[in-house]
Amino acid sequence: MILFCRLVLLGLFSLSVLPLFFPPPALAQESPYFVAYDHYLEEPGNLEIEYFSTYGTQRVGNNFHAFWTEFEYGATAWWTTEFYLDGQTTFHDSTVFTGFRWENRFRLLKHEHFINPVLYVEYENKNGADKILKEVEGHDVESDFLVSNAEARKDHIHEIELKLILSSTFKGWNLSENTLAAKNLSNSPWEFGYALGASRPLALKASAKRCTFCPQNFIGGVEMYGGLGDRHSFGFHDTSQYLASVLAWNLPSGWELRISSGFGLNDNSHRFLMRWGVSREITGFGSMVSRLFEGRK
Amino acid sequence: MKAVAAALAVCTSFLAVSVVLAQSRNSGKPADGTGPNYDPAIYAELQKAPEKARNRANPLENDPDAVAAGAILFEQHCAECHGDAARGGTKAPSLRAAEVQGATPGAIFWILTNGVVRKGMPVWSKLPEPRRWQLVRYIKSLAGPDQAAESSAPKP
Numbered sequence: 001m002i003l004f005c006r007l008v009l010l011g012l013f014s015l016s017v018l019p020l021f022f023p024p025p026a027l028a029q030e031s032p033y034f035v036a037y038d039h040y041l042e043e044p045g046n047l048e049i050e051y052f053s054t055y056g057t058q059r060v061g062n063n064f065h066a067f068w069t070e071f072e073y074g075a076t077a078w079w080t081t082e083f084y085l086d087g088q089t090t091f092h093d094s095t096v097f098t099g100f101r102w103e104n105r106f107r108l109l110k111h112e113h114f115i116n117p118v119l120y121v122e123y124e125n126k127n128g129a130d131k132i133l134k135e136v137e138g139h140d141v142e143s144d145f146l147v148s149n150a151e152a153r154k155d156h157i158h159e160i161e162l163k164l165i166l167s168s169t170f171k172g173w174n175l176s177e178n179t180l181a182a183k184n185l186s187n188s189p190w191e192f193g194y195a196l197g198a199s200r201p202l203a204l205k206a207s208a209k210r211c212t213f214c215p216q217n218f219i220g221g222v223e224m225y226g227g228l229g230d231r232h233s234f235g236f237h238d239t240s241q242y243l244a245s246v247l248a249w250n251l252p253s254g255w256e257l258r259i260s261s262g263f264g265l266n267d268n269s270h271r272f273l274m275r276w277g278v279s280r281e282i283t284g285f286g287s288m289v290s291r292l293f294e295g296r297k
Numbered sequence: 298m299k300a301v302a303a304a305l306a307v308c309t310s311f312l313a314v315s316v317v318l319a320q321s322r323n324s325g326k327p328a329d330g331t332g333p334n335y336d337p338a339i340y341a342e343l344q345k346a347p348e349k350a351r352n353r354a355n356p357l358e359n360d361p362d363a364v365a366a367g368a369i370l371f372e373q374h375c376a377e378c379h380g381d382a383a384r385g386g387t388k389a390p391s392l393r394a395a396e397v398q399g400a401t402p403g404a405i406f407w408i409l410t411n412g413v414v415r416k417g418m419p420v421w422s423k424l425p426e427p428r429r430w431q432l433v434r435y436i437k438s439l440a441g442p443d444q445a446a447e448s449s450a451p452k453p
Contacts, residue, residue, distance in 0.1 A: 040423045077414045111411040172425040204425035208362035
């Protein structure tokens, strides 16, 4: 429990203290998704710090609360790089640090098109106790989480994950389709998964006055995600599938809050997943780091 | 313990990449470290807007609130690079320059939608169309007596 508190506090501490050293935040206007990705990348030079939680129910075993902190940096207008730290608490068991991820997203085309492709490449170094469910792949099922944390964390996983993100924006709606292929770098087959998302701001026009509760600051939507088996057994059988509502609230102060309630669509899925998150974008992080080093010349 | 060490190593790499990229962006600056850090030819991107896009009229041309709403949007999303009064910053050019003020609303809307990704201007199609048109109204409202004094080319 102490570790749990430390990890949660680390995420929240980063969110609340780091911005003090940087220029004022920008309004994030992020997508509301937790699992699906759209084609929008972080603005160049900006750093976004995000803290997310997933509370999941578990039939037979113990419910869990998984959490992660993301540091998302816009390296260029066509490349966003992101670093994650993950952990989880299984009730009546323990709290463990479950690993880290390094994700990169590359915009493939110069201009906007009806469908916009983005290539996603991620390296994961995690243990078997990971429960953040940031993606569902292969034959991931609810019963995988029945193993105790002490046992599960002995299993070390080095994984490469590739995604093709296809995303369109039409009359205020964003429609995103992600296909996923993941390979455990030990001798395991390629596993597949998908995520679909649809979202829209509650108002398309901006208000002429600053406001916190205007509909323009809210983006609502749905996302659906699940596994598609592996190279030897492709398809929906023995996979878990989820449908979730999502809502994001972009505050004028630069903070963004997200919430999602998800439901398992078959017997292999967790019945209920509640997710929430808070993020803050720091503008000019790259320039600030640059100035730091220029001063020593 | 290995995981923590690996996490620290990745953090360090992350920081190093940030620094390298930040430095590379600053490499175009004059030796005294002042002056803009963007390609003055970026204005030419406005000319690349397809004719159909250039000829689009602003549907909010007669909306009395559009300029005020656009000003707030500008402050939230654009001022960091283009400067508080859109007079240009170290990362992006002035939007009061004749090239911008002389461009059609459709051409400015096209740039907002598509960005100039290879030159650092992000895509802003994540803002719904009406908000982009509100931004266009605000940018066009900046045309004024001091516009002629604005240099379209960055001063060294």
